[in-house]
Amino acid sequence: MDEILTLAGQNLLSPVILFFVLGLLAALARSDLSFPEAIAKGMSLYLLFAIGFKGGASVADYGADISLALAVMAGVGLSFVLPFAAFVLLKTLARGVSATDAAAVAGHYGSISIVTFVAATSLLSASGIAFEGYMVAVAAAMEAPAIVSALWLATRSGAGGKMDSDLWREILLNGSIVLLLGAFAIGWITGERGMTEIAPFIEAPFKGVLCLFLLDMGIVAGRGLRSARGVVTPGVLLFGLLMPLVGAAFGLVSGLALGLSVGGVAVLMTLSASASYIAVPAAMRVALPRANPALYLTLALGITFPFNLTLGIPLYMSIAQFLAGG
Amino acid sequence: MQMHDAKRVEVMIEAVMEKQIVRALEGTGVTGYTILPVLGGSGASGRWTREGNVSRAFSMIAVVCLIAPHRLDSLLEALFPVLDEHIGVVSVSDVRILRAERF
Secondary structure, three states, X not given: OHHHHHHHHHHHOOHHHHHHHHHHHHHHOXXXXXXXXXXXXXXXXXXXXXXXXXXXXXXHHHOOOHHHHHHHHXXXXXXXHHHHHHHHHHHHHOOOOOHHHHHHHHHHHHOOOHHHHHHHHHHHHHOOXXXXXXXXXXXXXXXXXXXXXXXXXXXXXXXXXOOOHXXXXXXXXXXXXXXXXXXXXXXXXXXXXXXXXXXXHHXXXXXXXXXXHHHHHHHHHHHHHHOOOOOOOHHHHHHHHHHHHHHHHHHHHHHHXXXXXXXXXXXXXXXXXXXXXXXXXXXXXXXXXXXXXXXXXXXXXXXXXXXXXXXXXXXXXXXXXXXXXX | OOOEEEEEXXXXXXXXXXHHHHHHHHHOOXXXXXXXXXXXXXXXXXXXXXXXXXXXXXXXXXXXXXXXXXXXXXXXXHHHHHXXXXXXXXXXXXXXXXXXXXX
């Protein structure tokens, strides 16, 4: 318990988290602090490029074996399954939520938040805990399958849901996935030589850019919370705090079954606990336009994201150390 | 100078629907249109701004086209299924243009 509190304290006082809190408070206090859309997108592209490349270079360093394929398959499986758990939990905790809204929310919780992933890997690195470089590929693999499950849930509930070629393109070829996987492949191909060449660009400025990006995320989350009055009922709030723990439990069991390292288990728990707020909202706006965007954005970005960032990640790391560190 | 009647159709819609709107326009023979980013606003679905957002899910665009009056009905028929349940507004106004052969 002491260890969890120490880790949580260390995490809470890191610049990354404090900048997120600054953005959140600034938005709640109605400050005019904001980032132009192009800069926010630019920072997001930089982070995806850097983590993809570093993951690929790390795989080139340590070599890839069957464990990579198994971990990616487990990620795909988790992304397919988690929306069902999220759907049932949300409908149980908040009976007033419509099937369409519950399906859309479920899709977000089956998919992942890449910034939460980055925050977890930063904390792991700061604590000197190694993790498998291919977890970046697992993260990319977990982005899309949840959308299929969410649309199946929506269709089954009579809420409709369109799955056409445009949507498939939106899901499979969205910029984040292309850049993340592309950078991962280039990092893998070029290995240590490539890493040496671009390390000054992707290592030294990384934390600073992450701080700025989280400042922006804090502003967006705060703005969302401010305009979400009436959306967040006690049941919805409880779901936003409980679902990450349910997801993390799924990730824990899968990570242990795969025989991942302590860091790998913590990362898989974090991925399973996180909720998408970039790729899935765009897909849901196309496929399930009747679902309320205020509900899924507030849950994913306003409740679950801050929870994971502050308390969730240290908790998942401690549990992984306790159960996989033996 | 000789002026001609035309219709100005403005579609305010979610940015994620851009491809579908463009397909509807081109499918009805409208090859001239302008797509504008929208900074922010407020409507039935609440306030929104494009600032700080990394997901296209929360951005809006404005698609503007000038067409000959006889094209209007077929264009609106093609636009309706795209707009359907999405957040957005379509407005049509009467305008005067200089070179009718372009529309």
